Amino acid sequence: MSKGANGGGNEGLLRQLHLRRVPEGIAGPQDFEVRTGPIPRTGEGEVLVEAHYLSVDAALRLIVRDSEEFLFRVRPGDLVRGSVAGKVIESNHASYQAGEYVLGGLGLQSHALSNGEGLEKCDLSQAPLGAWLGGFGVSGLTAYFAITEECKPQPGQTVLVNGAAGAVGSIAGQIARLAGARVIGLTSSAEKCRWLTETLGYHAAINYTEGDLYERLAEAAPDRIDVIFDNVGGSVLDESLRLIAMRGVVLLCGSTSQYAAEAMTGPNNYIWLGTMRARMQGFVIFDYADRYAEARSRMARWIQSGDLKLVEHVIDGDVGDFPLAFEKLYRGANRGKMLLRLPAASN
Ligand SMILES: NC(=O)c1ccc[n+]([C@@H]2O[C@H](COP(=O)([O-])OP(=O)(O)OC[C@H]3O[C@@H](n4cnc5c(N)ncnc54)[C@H](OP(=O)(O)O)[C@@H]3O)[C@@H](O)[C@H]2O)c1
Structure with missing residues (x-):
């Protein structure tokens, strides 16, 4: 896999964000690197997800610390963990079809293979895809x-x-x-x-x-x-x-x-x-993983009645723009859920 500055202009390639080093202070572009390579193909029981939105999460800063104390850890060289919402573009899995929208902890990358574990289907009639990483997520x-x-x-x-x-x-x-x-x-x-x-x-x-x-x-x-x-x-x-x-x-x-x-x-x-x-x-x-549907249906009623507003702060860019978005989150630039929307979202 090759390394690039920000992964832009690489349509048709897999683009992944890796941690370059343990950050000091607020993490920024100097701490990450984009690696590119061929888009993988599905094996038996797998789906290929094209990422449309990457979730910009404050907690990422905790898991890139030089520490084993927390639930997850991302080490220098690792693909950066993170939640993604996107479209199934190839399926070799009985429960998923190409064209369906899903979300999951697939890592900060343009395409991801999944065996379906931890993947959730997003019903766009309930909420738009971005909201599934924010207010509906x-x-x-x-x-x-x-x-x-x-x-x-x-x-x-x-x-x-x-x-x-x-x-x-x-x-x-x-x-x-x-x-x-x-x-x-x-x-x-x-x-x-x-x-x-x-x-x-x-x-x-x-x-x-x-x-x-x-x-x-x-x-x-x-x-x-x-x-x-x-x-x-x-x-x-x-x-x-x-x-x-x-x-x-x-x-x-x-x-x-x-x-x-x-x-x-x-x-x-x-x-x-x-x-x-x-x-x-x-x-x-x-702890509430088995009650998400109940919460979403109550929240959907509040949204419909105008009592609840879900707000996303969307930044358009490619995988390589994630570190700048993350830095902005820590500087308080966001109102509501910060998301990086990838070019594939508009195809
Ligand atoms: N317990 C759980 O299951 C769970 C689940 C999801 C998230 N979380 C946690 O919930 C918290 C909020 O997450 P979020 O996704 O909603 O992030 P967020 O609030 O959208 O983004 C981070 C915000 O934190 C504030 N901030 C940044 N640096 C700060 C500092 N030094 N002192 C005070 N405020 C600072 C900024 O807002 P201002 O402009 O207002 O300063 C910034 O906009 C995070 O700590 C996250 O890890 C917990």
């Missing part, structure tokens, strides 16, 4: 089950979502609002704050990069915070812990601020959990 399902089954906010309670304008956060806040809660979002700019309140129906939004976060939170949540939906961890989480309500819930969905940190740091203000009889709880969406 892991991001939306995470928001749905974390709010409805774990946080269970009650009408009138206050819910704080950090990473509120991101893929998971943008949906978590809306679902908490549908449960009758008063929802406050944290994000990194005035413009994104406006989007949260004016478009997504957040009741209040705070730019965490300005002023004294604790004071601004205390002003926005005079009755304290019943649910902290934590996507980012770090100081943003820490300041909010001081305002947890009696028997409140801190749902640890993700820790984006820590994934690229050389030394990860935990919260200092945990003492408030004791005083307020609150609980801090982990969450992994895979």
